[in-house]
Each structure stands twice: as structure tokens, then as C-alpha cells.
Amino acid sequence: MELFDNLALGFSVALTWQNLLFCMIGVLIGTLIGVLPGIGPVATIAMLLPITFYAPPIAAIIMLAGIYYGAQYGGSTTSILVNMPGEASAVVTCLDGYPMARMGRAGAALTVAAVGSLFAGIVGTLALAFFTSPLLAVANSFGSPEYCSLMALGLAASVVLAQGSILKATMMIFVGMLLGLVGTDVQSATLRYTFGLPELSDGIGFVSVAMGLFGMSEIILNLERRLRQQGVIAKIGSLFPSREEWRRAIPASARGTGLGALLGVLPGGGAVMSSFASYALEKRVSKTPERFGNGAIEGVAGPEAANNAGAQTSFIPLLILGIPSNAVLALLAGAMMIHGVAPGPQIASSKPELFWGVIASMFMGNVMLVIINLPLIGLWVRLLKIPYGILFPAILFFCCVGVYTLNNSWFDVLATAFFGILGYMFRKLGCEMAPLLMAYVLAPLFEENLRRSMLLSRGDAMVFIDRPVSAGLIAATIILILIVILPNFRKTREVAFKE
Amino acid sequence: MRRTSLDCVRAFVLVVAATLLAGTAVAQDNFPNRALRIVVPFPPGGPNDVLARLVSDHLSKVWGQPAVVENRPGGGGNLAADLVVKAPADGYTLLIGATGIMAVNQFVYKNLPYSSSRDLVAATMLAHAPLILTVGTHVTATTLADYVAFVKANPGKRNWAHPGVGTSPQLAAATFVARAGLDMASIPYRGTTAIVDAQLKGEIDWTMDVMHSAIPLHRGGKVRALAVTAKQRWPLFPEIPSMAEAGYPDVDAAAWFCIAVHAGTPRPIVERLGAEIARGMKSEDSKQRLASFGMLDISGTPDEARRYIDAQIAYWRPIVEGLKITVE
Structure with a gap:
């Protein structure tokens, strides 16, 4: 078996003391920056890049990769504890993770997230090692029309993220779409809704929007509600999930892993969709969907697994084709090139010790992450006992530092504050933020792919129906919209007939 | 009375001028005596960023002062350029200048907050490669x-x-x-x-x-x-024909990079920066890292950089005007 020879080669590389140490350093740094709100892997890897000049290439890449997937582990921590999503994939973790924390189940949420992530990380790495070609075939069937239809499905499904009024959720989706369209139009290079501010020419930064709407507005609300109270959460329950919680979480993790592994391969925004799609799926298959948004453990387990499986399989387009799916992987590609290793089709045959060594290191890294993270959970949860008067300035401080480091721009910090106030107003009006945020992420991708598909088809809209994958996604979108609309429609009609 | 007050003013101006001059002389002698920053107009990972980190690594080693790389993406590089133009003209704020900022943007963008030829000066070229x-x-x-x-x-x-x-x-x-x-x-x-x-x-x-x-x-x-896209084949990949061979000699676009500073920076500091950075770029290690990006070193003096960039401006201007491309 050639594959086992390869893996054996990989482990012989990954299991040297030096590479284990670098892997360990990488995942440790990743965990730390993941936990700090706002400070993301991009800034960290960029800062560490010159240091890796002096390390051997394999060790350097193992370490940088460790930072990337380590940060995915840590990212859930702030979402669950203080409602601060540092990246798109962590948004849905807030929806049920934070309510769990408020009920005193933060430890359980973090444990489920960590164990689910280990499982997903290992499955994702196995997929990376064994199922590269079928996964690439999936990715290859996604052209512009398919991406467009996928984003349409995502936009329609954003309604599912809300628990309250569907009308309000729909409105929030449109607000999100408008926010997402700020910036330079790709086709004509025309500026849209920038009001003469050059800082807006590349759009509004995701972290500013997400941190403002979720985290900052939460802080304002907390200050309004219970400034004098000790800590956010009065009681802290058991750190470990109950049997009932495990029973709900395990199948959710498994489904999330599958979904994440599949969507992670799509370079044009698939990874963004993975945690979100998993949440929507869990809510659909659940017999008690009303629990979602109020601390349903499936809503943490599924998306967290999806996001970690996706983080591993997103290495497939990078290592096989040289296509990085996101900013972190683009940076990693640059780092590999600095070390004289160009990621691309030849890498597996020309540098097998590097290719398989990095893959093998991911197994080791994922195990190390759980060993690091499980004992830390107790520590994180204890942070919630800190009086809020001390905790919230610290959170705000780290947020501002993190947001600033993204582009070294004070504008982003102001934008975060703006969205904090906007989020506070939305909450007072009973409008939910998650649909807005998803629409904000998906709308530019939807628009771009829609217009590109029309250009490619010379204006023939049938391109969305003629291609089977796209047609399937469109059909799913229509069914979803009908499911959402019909019961409401019936209800209003019943009300109308009664009168 | 009037006369004395004028004298006073005159004396004051002289003293201030002398102090300022002395200040710049001292600043030039012990440049750099604090941290430098290198502004990169694009997100981390690309050739802009890698060049900045190579330069940063070299300068901080030889000068013993940190050279902090700051990524400031946005607006086709114009945000970063604007930042450097508004920074003090003391040679402590360096910009990775590339084809867009230094040559093309002035013809493409309708309202630029800076003028690359008036507000920026190149200390040295860094590297280039054709497309x-x-x-x-x-x-x-x-x-x-x-x-x-x-x-x-x-x-x-x-x-x-x-x-x-x-x-x-x-x-x-x-x-x-x-x-x-x-x-x-x-x-x-x-x-x-x-x-x-x-x-x-x-x-x-x-x-x-x-x-x-x-x-x-x-x-x-x-x-x-x-x-x-060059007149000759590229030495690193001689198997690929050139555009000139294929019959399109004026498709000659290179991706090139330089280190630029505020145009008001004292000349000795510009030259010192240029000479030291060029020395770093010519090291074996830098050359190897450049080659892995397909680029070749073209570092040299500020005057050589000026000539290179002027030639590029002369090349791009008629192209942009001929294609009638403008961006707000």
C-alpha cells in the first residue's frame, strides 16, 4: 500500500523531537491567539514569519499550520464565554454557546467543542490523506453558477438562524446584504456606498461588524442590566457535559464533521458556509427546534465540528492545487514559498517528506490541542467569576487591540464601536444579528458569482438550471423558502378568516 | 521699539533654524536611533509582504533597531501611500512601492490624495518579474x-x-x-x-x-x-517564450517593487537607506528567497530607481490613456 508507506514516511518526519516541538509551539500559540478576541491567525503568522526564516522549512510549515488550526480550537472560547465571534465560523457558536454559558453550562459547551473538534480534526485529516481526489472532484464541479446558487441557498437559510419574527429576520437579511455590498464593485471598479471614505473602498471589515454587533452590543446590554452584579454568570455548573448532553452532541458532531469536510474543500467561500450550514441542519433535524438559540448543545457541537473539519480539508486545494481558500492559507502559501516550497500540483511528488510530514503533524497537533485545551477549560470558566466591572474593560481592550492589528487602522476600531451601538439598537428592537451577519458575508459572494455567471453565459439565465448541481441547489432554495413562508401564510389566512 | 522687536524675531528665527538644522544633522549622523516602520500596501503573504519582511530582517540585524512591518491594505495601495506621505519626512517610515502606487494609479484613479512623483521618492528598487x-x-x-x-x-x-x-x-x-x-x-x-x-x-x-x-x-x-510579458525571455524560466518573440513587443508589463519614502526626507538618509537595503538584497539568502517567487534583484541607488520608475511611467501612461480606463 503506497498510501501507508506515505503515511509512515509522514510520521517518521512528524515524530522527530524537533518537529514535535514546533508543532507544539504552533498549536499553543494558535490556542492563545484564538482565545484573545480579535487577534487572529493572520496577524500572528505574519509577525512570526521572519522568525521561521531560520527554521528548517518542514518545521516552520508544521508550526504555522499548527497556529492556523489551533486558532480554530481557541476561537470558540470567546464566542461561548463572552459572545465575541472573532471570525465568521464562530458566529453561530455564539448563538447557543453563550446562552449555555449564561445557564452555567460554559464548561460543558467548551468540552463538547474541544472533543468535537478533535474528532472533526482527525476525520478531516484522514480525508486530506485518503479522499483527496473525490473531494477535489466535488470542488471541481463548483463553477460560478454553482457558487451563486449555493450562496442563494445560504441567504434563504439565514432565516433559519433566527428564532423570533420571520419578517424581522428577513429585514435583517436585507440590511446585511446592503452592508455586504459596500466597497468597490469588481466589474466596473465603481465605489458603492463609501461616502468618500477611502477606508470603505474594500468594504467593511468582517471583524468590525461581527465584534460590534455581537460582543460590543452585549457589553452595553450587560452594563445596562446589572452593572453591580458579581460576574456575568452567577453559578458555574459541572465542567463536563451530562449523559443527556453527550447523547445530543455526538450525532451533531458527526453530521457537522461530514458537512464541514465537504464544504471546506470549496475555495470560494465554502468554509464560511460550513459551520453555518451545520447549525441550520441541526435545527432542521432536531425534534425540538425551539431549544435552539436558548442553549441547545447541538448548536455548539455541530458547527464547531464542521468548522474544524473544514479547516483541515481546506488544505486540500492549497496543497494539491496551490489555491488558498482564505487569508490565513494565502499567508501560509507565501510562507511556504519563502522556504522554497511552492504549494501546487507537484508538491506531493517532489517533496513527499514535507507533504506527508505536515499531514502527519496534523494528527499529532489535534491530539496535543485537546490535551492543552481540556485542562484550560476550568481556567476559562473561572474567568467568568471576575467581577464584570473588571472583565468588560479588559474585553474591550483586547477587542480594540485585535481589531486595530487587522489593518493597522483606527478606522476599523471606530467601525467596531459604530456596530456596537447599531447592534444595541437592533437588540432593543428585537431584531436578531445572526441573519444580518450571514447575509453580510454571503451577499458579495452571491452578487459576484451571479454577475460572473451571466457574463460567462452571455446573459443566459438558464445556466443556473442547465447545470445539475446548480439546479439542485436552486430547487433546495425554493423548497426552503416555501417551508418558511407557507405556515405563516396559512396562519395569517386563518386569522383573516376568523375576523 | 519696532526695530528691536524685529531683531528679536530675526534672532529667534535664526536660533530656531540653527537648532532645526543641527537637529537634522544629528538625526542624519545617528540615523536610525529608533524603530523604523515598513508599510506594506497589501495583506500578508504576497510578494510585497515577503520583500518587506526580508528588508525588515536585514535592517534590524545591521542597525540594531527593529523595523516593524505594517500591513495597510486597501484602495489598490492608495491607503498605504497616503499614510507614508502624511508621516514625518525623516526616513523612519518606509513604503513598499509597486507598479500601482508608483506608476499606474496616478493615471487610473480620478482623485488620488497623493502624487507619487511629487510626494514620494524611491531609495532603491528591490526586485521585479514579468507576468x-x-x-x-x-x-x-x-x-x-x-x-x-x-x-x-x-x-x-x-x-x-x-x-x-x-x-x-x-x-x-x-x-x-x-x-x-x-x-x-x-x-x-x-x-x-x-x-x-x-x-x-x-x-x-x-x-x-x-x-x-x-x-x-x-x-x-x-x-x-x-x-x-517582456522583451526577452526571463532568465529563471528560459523555456517560456517572450511576448516580443510572439509578435507583441509592447506587452511588456513587469511586476516591480521599490522602497519609497516621503519626498522631503533628507538626501543623505535616502541614500543611506538605499545603500543598506541594496546590500541586504544582494545577499545569497535574499536572492534565493526572491527566486522562489520568480523574481530577480534590481536593487541599486536612488538615481537608478528614479530612472527605472520614470521609464515605467512613460510606458504605462499611453497604455492607460489608450484603454480609457478610470477608477473613482
């Missing part, structure tokens, strides 16, 4: 002439891709389309990686790609490189 015209493997043509013939036989049916209006790959590609008289649709993508993805799936035929992304794909057989 590569690659076709996806779904295209059967193996030479540029074959491909042009194929498109002429199928007018209005084929597509080419670019990473945004007003970028140098788009301008170079549009020039080629115009010179060859091709009837094709141009499809915009967000960034070169999205283009490569589309090319591998056969969504678009060709693009003008940057070296470090095109070469691994070319060697791995996923795309075919038909020409480099």
Missing part, C-alpha cells in the same frame, strides 16, 4: 499564435480573466487583447487565486498571472505558460 500569460489545459493551443488563431475562429465565445480593473495584469492583458484584435469577454475575479481556480475548471481560457502563482501550476501541468 506570465497562462492558458488552462482545456485549451489545446500550445503557442500564442495558435491560441490567437483559435480565438479568431471562435469570435465572441472565449473568456479571459483579470483580478480587477486598473491593476497591472488587467492593463497588460487588455493591451494584448487590443493588439491581437481579439473578440473575447473579460471576466473580473477577486484576486488571482480565484482566477486560478476558475482556470483549472475551464471557466476561463487565460489570464496574466504573477510568477509565483503561475510557475508551480505550469510545472505541474495544470496550466500552460505561453509567454512572459
Whole structure:
């Protein structure tokens, strides 16, 4: 078996003391920056890049990769504890993770997230090692029309993220779409809704929007509600999930892993969709969907697994084709090139010790992450006992530092504050933020792919129906919209007939 | 009374001037006596960023002062340029200048907050590389002439891709389309990686790609490189024909990088920066790292940099004006 020879080669590389140490350093740094709100892997890897000049290439890449997937582990921590999503994939973790924390189940949420992530990380790495070609075939069937239809499905499904009024959720989706369209139009290079501010020419930064709407507005609300109270959460329950919680979480993790592994391969925004799609799926298959948004453990387990499986399989387009799916992987590609290793089709045959060594290191890294993270959970949860008067300035401080480091721009910090106030107003009006945020992420991708598909088809809209994958996604979108609309429609009609 | 007060003013001005002059003299003698910053107009990971980190690594080693790399992406590099132009003219704020900021943007953008020729001065060039015209493997043509013939036989049916209006790959590609008289649709993508993805799936035929992304794909057989956008073949990849050989000598677009500072920076400091950075760029280690991005070192004096950039401005101006491209 050639594959086992390869893996054996990989482990012989990954299991040297030096590479284990670098892997360990990488995942440790990743965990730390993941936990700090706002400070993301991009800034960290960029800062560490010159240091890796002096390390051997394999060790350097193992370490940088460790930072990337380590940060995915840590990212859930702030979402669950203080409602601060540092990246798109962590948004849905807030929806049920934070309510769990408020009920005193933060430890359980973090444990489920960590164990689910280990499982997903290992499955994702196995997929990376064994199922590269079928996964690439999936990715290859996604052209512009398919991406467009996928984003349409995502936009329609954003309604599912809300628990309250569907009308309000729909409105929030449109607000999100408008926010997402700020910036330079790709086709004509025309500026849209920038009001003469050059800082807006590349759009509004995701972290500013997400941190403002979720985290900052939460802080304002907390200050309004219970400034004098000790800590956010009065009681802290058991750190470990109950049997009932495990029973709900395990199948959710498994489904999330599958979904994440599949969507992670799509370079044009698939990874963004993975945690979100998993949440929507869990809510659909659940017999008690009303629990979602109020601390349903499936809503943490599924998306967290999806996001970690996706983080591993997103290495497939990078290592096989040289296509990085996101900013972190683009940076990693640059780092590999600095070390004289160009990621691309030849890498597996020309540098097998590097290719398989990095893959093998991911197994080791994922195990190390759980060993690091499980004992830390107790520590994180204890942070919630800190009086809020001390905790919230610290959170705000780290947020501002993190947001600033993204582009070294004070504008982003102001934008975060703006969205904090906007989020506070939305909450007072009973409008939910998650649909807005998803629409904000998906709308530019939807628009771009829609217009590109029309250009490619010379204006023939049938391109969305003629291609089977796209047609399937469109059909799913229509069914979803009908499911959402019909019961409401019936209800209003019943009300109308009664009168 | 009046006279004395004027004298007082005069004396005061003289003292201030003398102090300031002394200050600059001292500043030049012990430059640098604090941390430098290198502003990169793009996000981490690309050639801009890598060059900045090479320069930073070298300067902090020889001068014992940290040189902090600051990524300031946005607005086609204009935000970063504006930042450097507004910083003090003391040589402590360096900019990675590239084709856009230093030459093309002034003709493409309608309202720029800075003028690269008035407000910025190059201390040294860093490196350059031509672009590569690659076709996806779904295209059967193996030479540029074959491909042009194929498109002429199928007018209005084929597509080419670019990473945004007003970028140098788009301008170079549009020039080629115009010179060859091709009837094709141009499809915009967000960034070169999205283009490569589309090319591998056969969504678009060709693009003008940057070296470090095109070469691994070319060697791995996923795309075919038909020409480099230069008058001669590129020494690092001599197997790829040049645009001039293929009959398009004025498709000559290079991706190039320099270190620029505020135009008001004292000349001795500009020269000191240029000389030290050039020394770093010529080290074996730097050369190797550049080569892995397909780039060659062109570092030298500020005057050499001025000549290089002037020639580039003279090349791009008629191209942008001929294509009638403007961005707000």
C-alpha cells in the first residue's frame, strides 16, 4: 500500500523531537491567539514569519499550520464565554454557546467543542490523506453558477438562524446584504456606498461588524442590566457535559464533521458556509427546534465540528492545487514559498517528506490541542467569576487591540464601536444579528458569482438550471423558502378568516 | 521699539533654524536611533509582504533597531501611500512601492490624495518579474499564435480573466487583447487565486498571472505558460517564450517593487537607506528567497530607481490613456 508507506514516511518526519516541538509551539500559540478576541491567525503568522526564516522549512510549515488550526480550537472560547465571534465560523457558536454559558453550562459547551473538534480534526485529516481526489472532484464541479446558487441557498437559510419574527429576520437579511455590498464593485471598479471614505473602498471589515454587533452590543446590554452584579454568570455548573448532553452532541458532531469536510474543500467561500450550514441542519433535524438559540448543545457541537473539519480539508486545494481558500492559507502559501516550497500540483511528488510530514503533524497537533485545551477549560470558566466591572474593560481592550492589528487602522476600531451601538439598537428592537451577519458575508459572494455567471453565459439565465448541481441547489432554495413562508401564510389566512 | 522687536524675531528665527538644522544633522549622523516602520500596501503573504519582511530582517540585524512591518491594505495601495506621505519626512517610515502606487494609479484613479512623483521618492528598487500569460489545459493551443488563431475562429465565445480593473495584469492583458484584435469577454475575479481556480475548471481560457502563482501550476501541468510579458525571455524560466518573440513587443508589463519614502526626507538618509537595503538584497539568502517567487534583484541607488520608475511611467501612461480606463 503506497498510501501507508506515505503515511509512515509522514510520521517518521512528524515524530522527530524537533518537529514535535514546533508543532507544539504552533498549536499553543494558535490556542492563545484564538482565545484573545480579535487577534487572529493572520496577524500572528505574519509577525512570526521572519522568525521561521531560520527554521528548517518542514518545521516552520508544521508550526504555522499548527497556529492556523489551533486558532480554530481557541476561537470558540470567546464566542461561548463572552459572545465575541472573532471570525465568521464562530458566529453561530455564539448563538447557543453563550446562552449555555449564561445557564452555567460554559464548561460543558467548551468540552463538547474541544472533543468535537478533535474528532472533526482527525476525520478531516484522514480525508486530506485518503479522499483527496473525490473531494477535489466535488470542488471541481463548483463553477460560478454553482457558487451563486449555493450562496442563494445560504441567504434563504439565514432565516433559519433566527428564532423570533420571520419578517424581522428577513429585514435583517436585507440590511446585511446592503452592508455586504459596500466597497468597490469588481466589474466596473465603481465605489458603492463609501461616502468618500477611502477606508470603505474594500468594504467593511468582517471583524468590525461581527465584534460590534455581537460582543460590543452585549457589553452595553450587560452594563445596562446589572452593572453591580458579581460576574456575568452567577453559578458555574459541572465542567463536563451530562449523559443527556453527550447523547445530543455526538450525532451533531458527526453530521457537522461530514458537512464541514465537504464544504471546506470549496475555495470560494465554502468554509464560511460550513459551520453555518451545520447549525441550520441541526435545527432542521432536531425534534425540538425551539431549544435552539436558548442553549441547545447541538448548536455548539455541530458547527464547531464542521468548522474544524473544514479547516483541515481546506488544505486540500492549497496543497494539491496551490489555491488558498482564505487569508490565513494565502499567508501560509507565501510562507511556504519563502522556504522554497511552492504549494501546487507537484508538491506531493517532489517533496513527499514535507507533504506527508505536515499531514502527519496534523494528527499529532489535534491530539496535543485537546490535551492543552481540556485542562484550560476550568481556567476559562473561572474567568467568568471576575467581577464584570473588571472583565468588560479588559474585553474591550483586547477587542480594540485585535481589531486595530487587522489593518493597522483606527478606522476599523471606530467601525467596531459604530456596530456596537447599531447592534444595541437592533437588540432593543428585537431584531436578531445572526441573519444580518450571514447575509453580510454571503451577499458579495452571491452578487459576484451571479454577475460572473451571466457574463460567462452571455446573459443566459438558464445556466443556473442547465447545470445539475446548480439546479439542485436552486430547487433546495425554493423548497426552503416555501417551508418558511407557507405556515405563516396559512396562519395569517386563518386569522383573516376568523375576523 | 519696532526695530528691536524685529531683531528679536530675526534672532529667534535664526536660533530656531540653527537648532532645526543641527537637529537634522544629528538625526542624519545617528540615523536610525529608533524603530523604523515598513508599510506594506497589501495583506500578508504576497510578494510585497515577503520583500518587506526580508528588508525588515536585514535592517534590524545591521542597525540594531527593529523595523516593524505594517500591513495597510486597501484602495489598490492608495491607503498605504497616503499614510507614508502624511508621516514625518525623516526616513523612519518606509513604503513598499509597486507598479500601482508608483506608476499606474496616478493615471487610473480620478482623485488620488497623493502624487507619487511629487510626494514620494524611491531609495532603491528591490526586485521585479514579468507576468506570465497562462492558458488552462482545456485549451489545446500550445503557442500564442495558435491560441490567437483559435480565438479568431471562435469570435465572441472565449473568456479571459483579470483580478480587477486598473491593476497591472488587467492593463497588460487588455493591451494584448487590443493588439491581437481579439473578440473575447473579460471576466473580473477577486484576486488571482480565484482566477486560478476558475482556470483549472475551464471557466476561463487565460489570464496574466504573477510568477509565483503561475510557475508551480505550469510545472505541474495544470496550466500552460505561453509567454512572459517582456522583451526577452526571463532568465529563471528560459523555456517560456517572450511576448516580443510572439509578435507583441509592447506587452511588456513587469511586476516591480521599490522602497519609497516621503519626498522631503533628507538626501543623505535616502541614500543611506538605499545603500543598506541594496546590500541586504544582494545577499545569497535574499536572492534565493526572491527566486522562489520568480523574481530577480534590481536593487541599486536612488538615481537608478528614479530612472527605472520614470521609464515605467512613460510606458504605462499611453497604455492607460489608450484603454480609457478610470477608477473613482
